[in-house]
Amino acid sequence: MALLHSRGRRLATIAGLAVTLTVAAAGCSGGSGDDGGYDIAFLPKNLGNPYFEASDKAAEKAVKGFGGSFKEVGPSEATADGQVTYINTLTQQSVGAIVLSANDTSALCDALDEARDAGIKVVTFDSDVDKECRDVYVSASSPKLIARNQIDLIADQVGGKGEIAILSATANATNQNAWIDEMKPYLKSEYPDMKLVDVVYGDDDDQTSYDKTEALLSSHPDLAGIVSPTTVGVAAAARYLSTSEFKGKVALTGLGTPNDMREYVDNGTVTSFALWNPEDLGILASYTAKALLDEDITGKKGDTFSAKGLSSDTTKFTVGSDGVITLGEPFVFDKDNIDDFDF
Amino acid sequence: MTTTLDPVRQTPKPRPAAQRWRSLLLGRDAAVIGLVALVWIAGSVFVDNFGKPNTVYFLLLDALPILLIAMPMTMVIISAEIDLSVASMLGLSSVVVGVLFQGGWPIWAAVAVALAVGLVGGALNGFLVATVGLPSLAVTVATLALFRGIAVGLLGTKAVTGFPDEHKDLVSDRLFGPGTAIPGILLVFVVLAIGFGVLLHFTPFGRATYAAGMSARTSRFSGVNVPAVKFWLFVATGFVSALAGVYWTLRYDSARGDNAAGFELAVVAAVLVGGVSIFGGRGAIPGVIAGALLIGELRAVLRLADVSADAINIATGVLLIVSVIVPRLVTGLHGRWRRARRSGLESTSSSD
Numbered sequence: 001m002a003l004l005h006s007r008g009r010r011l012a013t014i015a016g017l018a019v020t021l022t023v024a025a026a027g028c029s030g031g032s033g034d035d036g037g038y039d040i041a042f043l044p045k046n047l048g049n050p051y052f053e054a055s056d057k058a059a060e061k062a063v064k065g066f067g068g069s070f071k072e073v074g075p076s077e078a079t080a081d082g083q084v085t086y087i088n089t090l091t092q093q094s095v096g097a098i099v100l101s102a103n104d105t106s107a108l109c110d111a112l113d114e115a116r117d118a119g120i121k122v123v124t125f126d127s128d129v130d131k132e133c134r135d136v137y138v139s140a141s142s143p144k145l146i147a148r149n150q151i152d153l154i155a156d157q158v159g160g161k162g163e164i165a166i167l168s169a170t171a172n173a174t175n176q177n178a179w180i181d182e183m184k185p186y187l188k189s190e191y192p193d194m195k196l197v198d199v200v201y202g203d204d205d206d207q208t209s210y211d212k213t214e215a216l217l218s219s220h221p222d223l224a225g226i227v228s229p230t231t232v233g234v235a236a237a238a239r240y241l242s243t244s245e246f247k248g249k250v251a252l253t254g255l256g257t258p259n260d261m262r263e264y265v266d267n268g269t270v271t272s273f274a275l276w277n278p279e280d281l282g283i284l285a286s287y288t289a290k291a292l293l294d295e296d297i298t299g300k301k302g303d304t305f306s307a308k309g310l311s312s313d314t315t316k317f318t319v320g321s322d323g324v325i326t327l328g329e330p331f332v333f334d335k336d337n338i339d340d341f342d343f
Numbered sequence: 344m345t346t347t348l349d350p351v352r353q354t355p356k357p358r359p360a361a362q363r364w365r366s367l368l369l370g371r372d373a374a375v376i377g378l379v380a381l382v383w384i385a386g387s388v389f390v391d392n393f394g395k396p397n398t399v400y401f402l403l404l405d406a407l408p409i410l411l412i413a414m415p416m417t418m419v420i421i422s423a424e425i426d427l428s429v430a431s432m433l434g435l436s437s438v439v440v441g442v443l444f445q446g447g448w449p450i451w452a453a454v455a456v457a458l459a460v461g462l463v464g465g466a467l468n469g470f471l472v473a474t475v476g477l478p479s480l481a482v483t484v485a486t487l488a489l490f491r492g493i494a495v496g497l498l499g500t501k502a503v504t505g506f507p508d509e510h511k512d513l514v515s516d517r518l519f520g521p522g523t524a525i526p527g528i529l530l531v532f533v534v535l536a537i538g539f540g541v542l543l544h545f546t547p548f549g550r551a552t553y554a555a556g557m558s559a560r561t562s563r564f565s566g567v568n569v570p571a572v573k574f575w576l577f578v579a580t581g582f583v584s585a586l587a588g589v590y591w592t593l594r595y596d597s598a599r600g601d602n603a604a605g606f607e608l609a610v611v612a613a614v615l616v617g618g619v620s621i622f623g624g625r626g627a628i629p630g631v632i633a634g635a636l637l638i639g640e641l642r643a644v645l646r647l648a649d650v651s652a653d654a655i656n657i658a659t660g661v662l663l664i665v666s667v668i669v670p671r672l673v674t675g676l677h678g679r680w681r682r683a684r685r686s687g688l689e690s691t692s693s694s695d
Contacts, residue, residue: 047651047652047653048653071649073646073649073651073652074652075652076652076653076656077604079601080502080595080597080599081591081594081595081597081602081603082652084595085401085405085646086646088401088405089401089643089646089647091397092392092395092397092398092401092647093391093392093647094392104502104504104597105504106504106505106596106597107502107504107595107596107597109596110511110515110596
C-alpha cells in the first residue's frame with residue numbers, strides 16, 4: 001500500500017510539475033508590455049477567420065509602426081459569451097484599448113462597461129455594439145456610399161441602360177433595406193435609362209439565392225444585370241450564371257469576398273464587385289484607438305484625427321454622429337487586383 | 344489510489360483510522376485539489392494580473408455553469424450512465440426564458456416555465472433510459488439533437504437581449520461589495536453542492552447510485568430499485584441544466600438557440616478530471632468541484648498569459664487524457680506489483 005501511495009504521489013507530482021512548467025513557459029512568452037504607451041488588443045468575432053486575419057495583420061503593422069504593442073485574442077467560435085470571457089481577461093490585464101468586432105449588439109455591454117470603468121478605451125469595428133457601450137465605431141462604409149458604388153458598378157457593366165434587379169438577403173435585414181432605399185433615388189437621378197424591375201430575397205442562404213437567381217432570369221427575359229449586395233447572394237448568383245446560357249450576357253455585381261468570387265472573375269462571369277478592404281479597416285481602427293489614447297478624440301461629433309498607410313489617399317478622418325467613423329467608399333475588386341487579397 | 348480501486352477482486356475490509364486518513368490525504372481527490380493549488384501558485388508567480396480578486400470573480404462566473412451541471416452529472420456517471428443532452432437543455436431553457444420574456448411575461452414566470460421544461464426533458468431522458476431500458480448514450484445523443492432543434496426552431500438565428508438590469512445584477516453582483524472576489528450567485532452552487540454531496544455520500548439513495556454503477560444486476564438482487572434511481576438522476580440533470588440556462592441567459596444578457604453549444608463535453612471533462620470513473624461506481628463530489636475549478640483556472644491562467652484559444656483547448660484536452668490515464672496506470676502498476684510480490688514470495692518460500 002505504501003508503495004502504491006508513493007507511486008501515486010510521484011505521478012501526481014510529475015503531472016503538477018508539467019502544469020507548472022507550462023504555465024511558467026506561457027508566462028514568459030506572454031506578458032502585457034506597457035512599453036510604447038499604446039497597449040492595443042484586437043478581439044475579432046473569432047480566430048481563424050480569413051477576413052479578420054487580413055484586418056488584424058494590417059492592424060499589427062500599423063500599431064507597431066506607431067510604437068505600440070499589439071495583440072490579437074479571441075474565441076475559436078464566433079459567440080458573444082466567448083467574447084465576454086476575453087473582454088474580462090483584457091480588463092484584468094488593463095490593456096490600453098480594446099478593438100473588437102462584436103458578435104452581439106447588447107450581450108457584450110456589461111463586460112465592456114466594466115472595461116471602460118477600468119479606464120480602457122473601447123473601439124468597435126466592422127460590427128458595432130449599442131452606442132452607449134463603446135467610445136467609437138469604425139464603420140466600413142455608409143449606406144449612401146455603398147448604394148452609389150453598387151449602382152455605378154452595374155451601370156458601367158450594362159452601359160447605363162436596360163433592366164436590372166436586386167438579389168438581397170432577408171426581407172427585413174436592416175442594412176440591406178437601407179442600401180436599397182438609397183439605390184432607388186440615385187438610380188432615377190443618375191441613370192434614367194436604367195430600370196429596377198424586381199427585388200428578390202435569397203435569405204442569405206446559398207440554395208435559396210441560387211433558385212431566386214434562376215427565377216429572376218426566367219421571369220425577366222430582358223434582364224441586363226443583377227446587383228446582389230450580400231456575400232452569400234452574389235456568390236450563388238455567380239455560380240448560377242457561370243453554368244447557364246446567360247454567362248457573359250447578364251451582368252452581375254454586388255458585395256462579395258475575393259475568395260468566393262475569384263473563380264467567377266477568372267472565368268469571365270463577373271467583371272467587378274466591391275467590398276471594403278479589411279486591411280484598411282484594421283489600420284483605421286488602430287489609429288482610432290491611438291487617437292483615443294492620445295485624447296485627440298473622445299467620440300464627440302466633429303473630432304478629427306489622422307491615419308497613415310491606407311490604400312486610399314485619405315489621411316484625415318472625422319467622427320460623425322453617434323461616434324461613428326466611416327472608412328469610405330467600398331473597395332472595388334477586379335481581374336487586376338483580386339489576387340492581392342486572400343479573405 | 345484508495346483501497347476501493349478494484350471493487351470486484353478486493354473485498355472491502357474495515358480500515359484502521361490512520362489508513363483512512365492517509366487515503367484521504369493521498370487519494371485522487373486530494374491530488375486534484377493539490378493541482379488546483381499548484382496551478383494557482385504557479386499562475387500567481389509567473390503570470391501578470393493573476394491571483395487578484397477579479398481573477399477569482401471572473402473564474403467563478405465562468406466556471407459556474409460547469410460546476411452546477413457537474414453535480415448531478417457526477418451522480419449520473421457514477422450510476423454508469425451519461426447525459427449528453429445537458430448543453431442542449433441549457434440552450435432550450437435559455438430560449439424559453441427569452442421567448443416568454445419577449446412575449447411580456449414577468450421574468451420569474453418565464454424562469455419557472457424554463458425550469459419546468461428542464462424537469463420534463465430530464466424525465467423524458469429518465470423514462471427512456473430507466474423504464475424503456477435504452478442505453479443512455481444513444482438516448483441523450485438523440486435528445487441532444489432534439490432539445491437543440493427545438494431551441495433553434497423557437498428563436499431561429501435571432502437573440503433575445505435587453506433583460507432588466509435588476510435581474511442581470513442578481514448573477515453579477517459581488518457578495519462582499521465592489522472589488523471583492525466572490526459573486527453572490529455562488530451561493531446557489533454552494534447549496535446545490537451541499538445537497539448533492541449529502542445525497543451521494545450520506546444517504547441510501549447515494550449508496551444505491553454507487554451500487555447501480557458497480558453492478559446493476561447485483562444491486563437489483565440486493566433490493567435496490569435501479570430504474571427509479573436512474574430516473575430521478577436524469578430528472579436532476581435536466582432541472583439543473585435548465586437552471587444553468589437561466590444563469591447563462593442573465594449573465595450574457597442573451598437568449599439564443601445556440602447558447603452553450605458543445606458545452607456538454609466541458610461538463611463531462613470536469614467530472615472525469617475530478618476523478619469519477621466513466622465506467623461508473625467510483626467518484627466523489629469534492630474531487631469533481633476541484634476538477635471543474637482546475638479546468639477553469641488553467642484556462643484563466645493561459646488566457647491571461649495570452650495563449651491562443653486553440654492552444655488552451657489543447658491544454659484542456661491533455662489534462663483530460665492525463666487524468667484518465669494516470670489512475671489506470673497506477674492501478675495497472677499496482678496490480679503488477681502485487682503479482683510480482685506474490686510470485687516473489689512464492690519463489691522465496693519454495694527456495695527455503
